[in-house]
Amino acid sequence: MKILNRSEIVSLLPQVELVEQLEAGFVQYSRGQSVVPPVGELLFDEPPGDVHIKYGYIAGDDFYVIKIASGFYENPRLGLSSSDGLMLLFSANTGELRAILLDQGLLTDVRTAVAGAIAAKYLAPKPIRKIGIVGTGIQARMQLQYLAPVTDCRDVLVWGRNPQHVADYQSAMARQGFIVNPTASASRLLEECNLIVTTTPSRAPVLECSGELPNGLHITAVGADSPYKRELGPGIVRRADLVVADSISQCLERGEIHHAVSEGILKQDDIRELGSVISGDSPGRETDAQVSIADLTGVAVQDIQIAKAIYLQSVRDGAPAGRRL
Amino acid sequence: MKILNRSEIVSLLPQVELVEQLEAGFVQYSRGQSVVPPVGELLFDEPPGDVHIKYGYIAGDDFYVIKIASGFYENPRLGLSSSDGLMLLFSANTGELRAILLDQGLLTDVRTAVAGAIAAKYLAPKPIRKIGIVGTGIQARMQLQYLAPVTDCRDVLVWGRNPQHVADYQSAMARQGFIVNPTASASRLLEECNLIVTTTPSRAPVLECSGELPNGLHITAVGADSPYKRELGPGIVRRADLVVADSISQCLERGEIHHAVSEGILKQDDIRELGSVISGDSPGRETDAQVSIADLTGVAVQDIQIAKAIYLQSVRDGAPAGRRL
Numbered sequence A, B: 001m002k003i004l005n006r007s008e009i010v011s012l013l014p015q016v017e018l019v020e021q022l023e024a025g026f027v028q029y030s031r032g033q034s035v036v037p038p039v040g041e042l043l044f045d046e047p048p049g050d051v052h053i054k055y056g057y058i059a060g061d062d063f064y065v066i067k068i069a070s071g072f073y074e075n076p077r078l079g080l081s082s083s084d085g086l087m088l089l090f091s092a093n094t095g096e097l098r099a100i101l102l103d104q105g106l107l108t109d110v111r112t113a114v115a116g117a118i119a120a121k122y123l124a125p126k127p128i129r130k131i132g133i134v135g136t137g138i139q140a141r142m143q144l145q146y147l148a149p150v151t152d153c154r155d156v157l158v159w160g161r162n163p164q165h166v167a168d169y170q171s172a173m174a175r176q177g178f179i180v181n182p183t184a185s186a187s188r189l190l191e192e193c194n195l196i197v198t199t200t201p202s203r204a205p206v207l208e209c210s211g212e213l214p215n216g217l218h219i220t221a222v223g224a225d226s227p228y229k230r231e232l233g234p235g236i237v238r239r240a241d242l243v244v245a246d247s248i249s250q251c252l253e254r255g256e257i258h259h260a261v262s263e264g265i266l267k268q269d270d271i272r273e274l275g276s277v278i279s280g281d282s283p284g285r286e287t288d289a290q291v292s293i294a295d296l297t298g299v300a301v302q303d304i305q306i307a308k309a310i311y312l313q314s315v316r317d318g319a320p321a322g323r324r325l
Helices: A005-015 A019-032 A105-124 A140-147 A163-174 A187-192 A236-237 A255-264 A276-280 A300-317 B007-015 B016-030 B106-123 B137-145 B163-174 B189-191 B232-238 B255-261 B272-280 B300-317
Strands: A003-005 A040-044 A049-058 A061-072 A085-091 A099-100 A133-134 A154-161 A178-180 A193-199 A216-223 A242-245 A271-273 A291-295 B002-005 B040-044 B049-058 B063-072 B083-091 B099-103 B133-134 B153-157 B180-181 B195-200 B216-222 B242-245 B271-273 B291-295
Touching: A003 A005, A003 A140, A003 A300, A005 A099, A005 A105, A005 A300, A019 A105, A019 A271, A019 A276, A019 A300, A019 B255, A040 B049, A049 A133, A049 A300, A049 B040, A049 B049, A061 A105, A061 A300, A061 B083, A085 A105, A085 A300, A085 B063, A099 A300, A099 B099, A099 B216, A105 A140, A105 A193, A105 A216, A105 A242, A105 A276, A105 A291, A105 A300, A133 A140, A133 A187, A133 B195, A140 A163, A140 A193, A154 A163, A154 A187, A163 A178, A193 B163, A236 A255, A236 A291, A242 A255, A242 A276, A242 B099, A242 B153, A255 A291, A271 A276, B002 B007, B002 B180, B002 B300, B007 B106, B016 B106, B016 B271, B016 B272, B016 B300, B049 B300, B063 B106, B063 B133, B083 B106, B099 B300, B106 B216, B106 B242, B106 B272, B106 B291, B106 B300, B133 B189, B137 B163, B153 B163, B153 B189, B163 B180, B232 B255, B232 B291, B242 B272, B255 B291
Parallel strands: A003 A099, A133 A154, A133 A193, A154 A178, A193 A216, A216 A291, A242 A271, A242 A291, B002 B099, B133 B153, B133 B195, B153 B180, B195 B216, B216 B291, B242 B271, B242 B291
Antiparallel strands: A040 A049, A049 A061, A061 A085, A085 A099, B040 B049, B049 B063, B063 B083, B083 B099
16 A cells, blocks of 8 residues: 655656546546545534545456545644545445545645646637636646646736736746736726636636637636535626536536526536547537637546546556655 | 555554544534545455545545445455545645555444444443444454443343354454353343444344343444444334434435334434533433444544544654655
8 A cells, every 4th residue: 555645746747648538537526437426525614624535446446545624724833735635546346445645635736737738728719819717726827837838828817806816927937938817897807818717716606707708718717616616707607608527417507507507507417427528429619710628627527537537547656655754 | 655554554543642543533423523525435246345435524624535446256265455545634724645644444343343343432331331343354353442541341142144254253352351152042141231333244133032022232333334244133123212323414314223213113213413412412321221222334533533643642752654666
């Protein structure tokens, strides 16, 4: 049994083909080749926090994976990250524990960012002229980082509530080769960018349009992963030609699609699933003029694929993992 | 963060007051002071296996606990135990991982056996004259072991399918001071014993009666923990004066009570909960002539309490835990 700590996982990450692994996972999920039960959830009041347990396996695979991810939103006052977590990888043949990945939530951040890159790869209009980012936190950074291999575009417009965080974001992203301009008006992102990624835990729409939207736009919403969170206003969803969910069943209960369907703006039959778009089983974007939305709430199959990839790479490496706790 | 392996846990076990801790947990559960979501479940076909995820916390506690337990029934062919698992203990204030208990299913076996002892303590007629055990596996052994502090009775009648396993059981239990006689007829247990514990994963009743049952009998059923498992026939449940569940909501979906309610033999309103009997909120046994049944399907609150007890003892010990993986 291997125990990998966060720094060991960080050193393994560049060696694994995450886009390929996650695409395969999404396709197997959409083809019904995975077993992914409903998310387990534990809520706390004082202090406020939530814990999600995502778990499952892909049929015929050697492993099953359980991921525990927590958010305790008052942690920053104590100098701690609000998000934490770990992944457990077991033999699907004997139930034996094979690996504990003490990633403290890193792999959740990474697989979410990789899913954003995959959504852009399949759904964004070509070429991507300018990237809009809503939010300035860890996911706002990682989305850009993982978009870099998918597009040559380095021109970024960012919107955030806190000017200091926006300035920090600009300089951090500049070090990775992005030219980031801030805007005080989120609606400017809709006017200037043709790829937008929303990354906030907002409970009220951050992006909204009252009627018109420019042609040729893709929005990936990764912030809303629970029933009460929401980043996109109803006008945006109403205008979309194409709405893609990472998991239709999960997005009917959480995230942007959940709100749009319950408001009657979107019909369940009109939602496509990311894995089906990747495989070609469902059509994706048909013209560069279309407006598309990808709603990513995070599916266990992503956790399964990233945990497997890291574990198998550590085995190939014969890494010193498990000895340096 | 502490990592305790199985042998470290074994050495801590005698130092903790498990009966007291589990009784407190059952009472808090029955009084609605715990948060215990439905059990997460993952099923496997080839080879057959099942994984259960039990998790939750007690209101106001410093910890939440997640327990993963697996059963892969072809493991013995590979020289492996069919059951495996681990427990994770986290801060309920920050989400930080505090301990990984690599017990490989031991603590599940122990807390199940302790719950059996608690059921006998509150529900068995006095005095216990002879103990009947159905099955010869690990739980059949541990139930007797944990009954020892609750009763002076050492006279045991055992029924098992495999004569070699029965003989092994007799000698193993003799080493712990029990005088064990075997019987080829399970119904003899009903005639001779006034405390019976059933411990098999049977899918068809092992104990049944066609009409009469002797007065003064308590049966604890711990084997059936899933919807399809069952050890007690309908005649037994029909004759019982008192039926107690570890969790009413869970027993309506799994175990003996689930079958009896769906067959119309037992009314939901007539079921009492173990924590309420312990606290006195519900009446327990009223006369030594009554026939009572305790259906124990295993509740997360037991896992919470035993994981906390082991962790806190390891902290008090300043044990070398976590250094000797």
